Amino acid sequence: MSADPPSVEPPAEPATGRPWWKDAVVYQVYPRSFLDTNGDGVGDLPGITARLDYLKALGVDVVWLSPHFDSPNADNGYDIRDYRKVMAQFGTMADFDAMLDGMKARGIRLIIDLVVNHTSDEHAWFVESRKGPGNPYRDYYIWRDGKDGGPPNNYPAFFGGPAWTFDEATGQYYLHYFAAKQPDLNWENPKVREEVHDLMRFWLDKGVSGFRMDVIPFISKPPGLPDLTPEALRAPQFVYAAGPRLHDYLRDMRRQVLDHYDTMTVGEAFGLRPDDARDLIDSRRRELDLVFNFDIVRMDIDGWRKTTWTLPRLKALYTELDQAAGPFGWNTVFLSNHDNPRSVSHFGDDDPAWVERSAKLLNTLILTQRGTPFLYQGEELGMTNYPFQTLDDFDDLEVAGRWRDVRHRVSEAEYLANARAMGRDNSRTPMQWTDGPNGGFTTGQPWLSVNPNAATINAADQAGRPDSVLAHTRALIAFRRGSADLREGDYRDIDPDHPQVFAYRRGQRILVLLNFGRETVRYALPEGLTVEGAAFGAAEVADGIVTLRGWDFAILIVSDA
Missing domain, CATH: 2.60.40.1180 (Golgi alpha-mannosidase II)
Incomplete structure (x- = not known):
């Protein structure tokens, strides 16, 4: 492992002084659900390579690839076992290299997920860490003694239950803001930061153009890990994101790694309000380039409950975000991703009579706002939420975990109605390529059911129709590229x-x-x-x-x- 940056100067900015990522259109690929080429029911990297001409024709400049790393899949790849290895279900490192070469040949850049708030509990670091207090990897994670016969504090985990799990072998608890199989890293340890910098260099040297940084505000923990107040327990993300050393860690990451490559960085700003997120993207501070603010996509979510939204409130949030970015910041624009429901079911009208018109309208909104647009796979087709009938239909551990927390006070019917509207699996159903079996996604049994409306909403049909959502999105991307007013x-x-x-x-x-x-x-x-x-x-x-x-x-x- 090397903690020293390459001995090169940071790349010069373009002659215009305008970073390339400000003019880019980004397309998120969730590899598990994109295209399966070997019939095992799970999407893979060769499937992405096989559809690069589709992405080129769409007109996107950047692909954001959700985690492709080796993982036991407790959280669909966001629990990483080996940062330098490709998940076997997705293929090999040779498949990754072929995919990346194919993108480069078509003028498409690639950014990948950087998931470093936590690892899998099967990562070699944690396997060593849980061997005992004397192990050199013990301080790679956050271990504490219990209090009053229970966990060290009252922190809740986002996927249900407490954010602490007791380890019988060593008699201490470890912290995990998400699932018990996702222990949080201890960023106070400089060795952890050096490890992260080194794995970033590994992928940048391969030729990726940057990172989407998963829950990056959570890497700095609250000093002393005090109990949350009753009010804070309603929205713990705002406390989890308020650690005092976040900006120090990001500036150090910029100096040690990012300044030595031509990169795009976008942080998931969950837990940060727009004014707080401004510091992360202020170009004078040299931290991140972009962040995902969740004020819009979560404007009608109260915990696990779906509430209501109004257009004036939506408009006010767009203005607030634009003003918060200020003259030295730049926003992302998105309405869906792998953690949120389909945009046309959330903000549009997924009735078959209106789905195409409202999908076109929403893609128009994304592609004409001020900022870098992010389209989630299938959004260019107007894919909709899945008609879940029971809680057993869901794969998402968040749905199951939260149900365990609330089942004593909420009816299953009420919980199901909310999960059906806002559950993460809505966006994870397989891509709808054709009207054939399994929407053309796989010849096997898909890991998650294909939406039955693939018979009418699919890429093959829309590619041949000049009035389709796909045709509209292609044309609008091209128009945006030629319009200085929009860019x-x-x-x-x-x-x-x-x-x-x-x-x-x-x-x-x-x-x-x-x-x-x-x-x-x-x-x-x-x-x-x-x-x-x-x-x-x-x-x-x-x-x-x-x-x-x-x-x-x-x-x-x-x-x-």
Whole structure:
């Protein structure tokens, strides 16, 4: 292991002074559910390689690959057993290299997950750590004596139960913010930080272009690990993300590793409010490039319960996030990922009569906001939530863990209704390639059921239809690439209180109108605004009125009087 950075100078910025990742469109691949080529029911790396022309035709610049590392799969790969080894179900390191070469040949960059708040309990470090206090790896993790016959404090785990597990062999508890098989690393130990830096260099030297950093705000723990107040117990992520050394660790990571490569870094900012996340992406501080704020995708979640959301509240959050980034920051724009339900079922209308129109509208929103857009696999098709019938239909350990916590006070029917709406497995059902068996995902038994609507929502059908969600998304990505207003222009919400229409300006000449509902709206343009043409959408414009049918959208070229 080497703790020293390569003896090279940081790469020069482009001649424009604008980092490449600001103009990129990113596509997230969840490898387990993308395409299976060997019939075992699990997606694999050769499956991704086989669909690179599809991604190239879509127009994306970057692929974010969810964890592909060796793992016992307690949390579908987010419990890593070996950071330098490919999961056997996904293939080999040769398969990874072939996939990466194929991406490079098509001008697509690759970023991978960096999951270093915790490891698997089967990682060699933890196997050694639990041998006893005298083991040199003991301090790689967080071990404490119990208190009053129980855990060291009252921290809850996100997947249910306490965040501490008792180890019979050594008589102490270890900390895990997630599952018991995901022990948290001790970042106070400089050897842990050196190990992380070294594994980052391993993948960067292979040719990846950066990292999506899983729950990165949690790596710095609260001093002394005190009990949480009753209020904090309702949302412990805000305490878990408030450790005092996070910024020190990230700046050190930048100096030791990232400054010596041409990278893109995006941190999962779970537990950070927009104003707190600003420091992570302030370019003057040299920490991260981007973060995922969860204010929008979790705006209607209270613990495990689905609540309600309104369009004015959604618009206010977009403005808040844009303002929080400020002149030295840059946002991500996304509505779904592997941890959240399908965007069209969450924010759109997944009734078969409306699903395509609302999916087009939501992809228009993602691709016309100020920031770097992230599309989750299947979003370009309008894939929807799965019609789960029982709790046994879910694979996600979060659903099972939280049910154990609440079953004494909540009916199964109520819990199921909420899990069906917001459960993570909604986004993890296999990619729908064709209308054939298992949606063309596998010739075997899929690890998670394919949505039955693959018969009508699939890539093969949409590739041949010029009016499809896929065709719209391709065209809009191309339009965004050629529009400086969309890539660089400022963002202004011009009608924040309208209950159904989202209307905003981008730069000098772009006006975006989105009708979030089935009812037709006749929308009056601001006085003094002249429409010079329509770039996207079939909305009618006459005498200063834009007629927006149900789930209609319009991108207009405008000028001010």
